Amino acid sequence: MIPKSYAIIGSGAVGGLYGSMLARHGHSVHFLMRSDYEFVQQNGWTIESPWGDFQLPRVNAYSSAAELPPCDVTIVATKSTGNDALPELLRQSTSQGGVVLILQNGLGVEQQVAEFFDPQRIFGGCCFLCSNKVGPGHIKHLDFGRIVFGPLLTNAPSMETAQQICQQMSGAGIDVQASDDLNMVRWRKLMWNITFNGLSVALDASTDQLIHDPASLALSRDIITEVYQAARACGADIAEHWIEKTIDNTRNMVPYDSSMRLDFLAGRPMELDAILAKPIDVAKQAGAAMPKTEMLLQVLTYLQAAKG
């Protein structure tokens, strides 16, 4: 299947960036939008990126999922906190057999979608990306940018589809890799997400503050190590040097407010279930304790209730 059309569910810092890259290279891209719908309808996208700044004046924007055309690939780039609405959001754009590519943080989302959607057509991935929406229709992509994704069910046809999507995205200038080990991809991303999303809220700190103080660096390393050990217990074949690589990547990152910190500061719900609760739960079932990660979730749950 060579994709001919894309629906983007959730046109924020992730969906807006990648969807605009695809549209800029001539692909048929359909953006489902909420708050920015009218603005983008009139003014299009403005993208600032180390891959090159550009404007996309004419955009296929929609304010309702029911208006989306059927597409070959539906990219889900919403926050996981709204996943209860996924059956409704996916219905129309996937109605003629297209696949779903879930670019969310956390664990277990593909399994959740598989409860109402053909698992053969589910793909998931992680974005190793520093990107913020800084205004209506305005994305500022700061650093990194790689998507690593793969099928929920690994078999020859699903890997072939992954390769074809990958090739087309890559041709649009996106840094992308297909993987046959989605579980590993998700856990490797969690090593960063749990640690730096979580601690940036718990300690009210940006990533560079966390990495430059000896106490928060030690705590970061402890949590990354807990996630690494949980990942191994859950069958994710991650090499041990990813512990230090996760720290080094963060040290070399531009100073960055994590998405969870931006959510918290803006009074939006944080992705605590997908990023923290689910991994802790899955690890526990595999016999791996994550006490510091569990404490981080307790702290964040308190902060969300107290300051939310």
Place this chain on the structure above:
Amino acid sequence: MIPKSYAIIGSGAVGGLYGSMLARHGHSVHFLMRSDYEFVQQNGWTIESPWGDFQLPRVNAYSSAAELPPCDVTIVATKSTGNDALPELLRQSTSQGGVVLILQNGLGVEQQVAEFFDPQRIFGGCCFLCSNKVGPGHIKHLDFGRIVFGPLLTNAPSMETAQQICQQMSGAGIDVQASDDLNMVRWRKLMWNITFNGLSVALDASTDQLIHDPASLALSRDIITEVYQAARACGADIAEHWIEKTIDNTRNMVPYDSSMRLDFLAGRPMELDAILAKPIDVAKQAGAAMPKTEMLLQVLTYLQAAKG
């Protein structure tokens, strides 16, 4: 030895309250003071307490430890963060053979004093007390108030001395108990101190906020349990029901800003070594891991450096 005179090193919310109670009942009490010296010299103490409000207009106040007279009992009620000065502070008031009673939070202070002072004459204790200094020479005692103390070296003469001090304090209206198990007394207090001093800073919360939110209550219980298990590993014979009793006591407490939170908010150093680092270290030597307590110390160390 029936004590005839008391020196109070550190005349704050603890030393000011207990010293004033003793002086009010006619005992010879000598207060070493810092910032409040001139005020108390002129105006004396004002004590508000559930045990009865009172004023103590004439006070033996001193601004230098070298001016203190030799006393039978020297009570140390300073913050442990200043303990490097103890050899100097204790020299004069203990110069004719009196004993030292250390009423500080944390672990290991008696052992530290024993490095330069006759261990036969060292007593230590904990105050289960909500009390704040609210102005110059002005103590507001809010709730509880019991001192539990005992000798560093348990033998018949030292227990007899403890009983005599206890009797005299009790006669002055102080709620006080002598114990022959200082290690147990200290660890039992740590179950409260580590948890509620620490979390009140880490979560920017008063004790009643911590106890009424389900997530912070669960975290409090986890940390109390860690301290309980560490205490048992360190030979402190604490009954398991103290876990819930520590929570119940806090639930029934007046809403209270812990001393550590007051220190943090005022930009003073927190008692991290005595209250957290030392117990973690001692527990580790006894084979007990305290991961959430360790994370709490990491968080507090970060906050002290970042906001200090």
